[in-house]
Amino acid sequence: MAAPDEFAVIDTAALDRWIRAFAAAVAENEQELTRLDSAIGDADHGANMNRGLKAVVAKLDEAAPAGPGALLKQTGMTLVSTVGGASGPLYGTFFLRMATAIGDADTVDQKLFAAALRAGVEGVVARGKAEAGDKTMYDALAPAVDALDAALGGEDTTGALRAAADAAAQGRDATTPMQARKGRASYLGERSVGHQDPGATSATLLLQAAADTLG
Template sequence: MAGVDTDALQRWLRAFAASVAAEKDALTGLDAAIGDADHGANMDRGMAAVVAFLDATPPADPAALFKQTGMTLVKSVGGASGPLYGTLFLRMAPATGGAAALEPDVFAKALRAGLDGVVARGKAEPGDKTMVDALAPALDALDAALAAGESLAAALRAAADAAERGRDETTPMLARKGRASYLGERSIGHQDPGATSAALLVAAAASAVADQEAA
C-alpha cells in the first residue's frame, strides 16, 4: 500500500466514534464501578464533536487531522479523558513529518509518540489500570509485526488483539492512577473503562486500514 492517507484516517476516527456511541452505556457502566460514571458520555460527546469538524472542514493532511482532533477532544471531553486522548492525537501530529500519507513505520511511530504523550501527561505505567494497559501492548505488537514483515493491516489486527488482552488484564489489577485509585483494593475485579475505550480505538484503526488495503 502507498501509505495511510487522510481519507483512511478519517474513516478510523469515524469508526471509533461509532464504536464509542454503540458502547457508550457499557463504558459508563464500567466507569460507574470505579470512576465518575461519565466515561461513555464524555467520549461520545467528544467523538461526535470530532465527526462534526470532519464533516464541516475536511483536513488537508494527517498532521492537520490529528492536531484538530486533539484540540477538539481537549475542549469537548470532560474529566481526565479529554486531556489524555487529546494529548495522544496532538503528539501524533508532528510525528507525521507533514506527509500526505503515512507509511507503516511512520504511522507506528506517530502512534508511539501519542502513547508517550499519554504516559507523560497521566504519569501512568503498564500495570496501573489505565488506558496505557491497552495501548502499550498494542503498540509493542504493532512494532513486532511490522518488523516481521507483516502488512500494516495484519500488524494492526495483531495490535487490536493485544489491546483487547490488555483491556481484559486490567480486571484483576489494583488501580494506581486516576479516580479508581481512591478505591484501593475495591478497584480489583473491575475492567478499566479507559483501557476499554483504548481497545476500541485500536480496533477501529485495524478496520480502517484493512478497508484501505482491500480497496
C-alpha cells in the same frame, strides 16, 4: 509474509475513516463504558467520550483537513476542548503527539504510523504519569504499540494492526484483576480489583477501529 509493496499507505481519507469508526464504536458502546466507569470512576466516561467524538466528527463534516497531521491535530484539540474529566486531555494529547510525529507528510506508511502511535502513547504517559499495571488506558495502549512494532516488516498493514488490536484487548482484559494506582479508581484501593478499566476499554476500541479501517 507480506512484501513491502503490500503495505497500505495511510492518507487523510483513511485517517478520517479511522476517527469516524472510533466515534461510531464509542457511541455503540457508550452505555458499557459508563457501566464500567460507574464501578470505579465517575460514571461519565462513555458520555464524555461520545460527546467529544461527535464534536470531532462534526468538525470533519465541516471541512476536510489539509493532511494527515492536520486531521489528527484537529481531532486532538477538539477532544481537549469538549471531553470532560481526564479523558479529554489524555486522548487529546495522544492525537496531538501523533500529529507532531507525522508532521507535514501527505501520506503515512506503516512504519511512520507505528512511530506516530508510539509518540501518542508517550504523550499519554507524560500527561497521566501512568505505568504498566496502574489499571489505565496505558495497559491497553502499551502492548498494542509493542505488537505493532513487532509486526513491522512481517505482516501487511491489516495483519499488523490486527495484532495491535488483539494485544490491546488482552491488555484491557488484564486490567480486571489489577488494583488501580492512578486516577479516581485509585481512591477505591482494593475495591477497584475485579473491574475492567473503562479507559483501557475505549483505547481498545480505538485500536480495533484502526485495524478495521486502515488496512
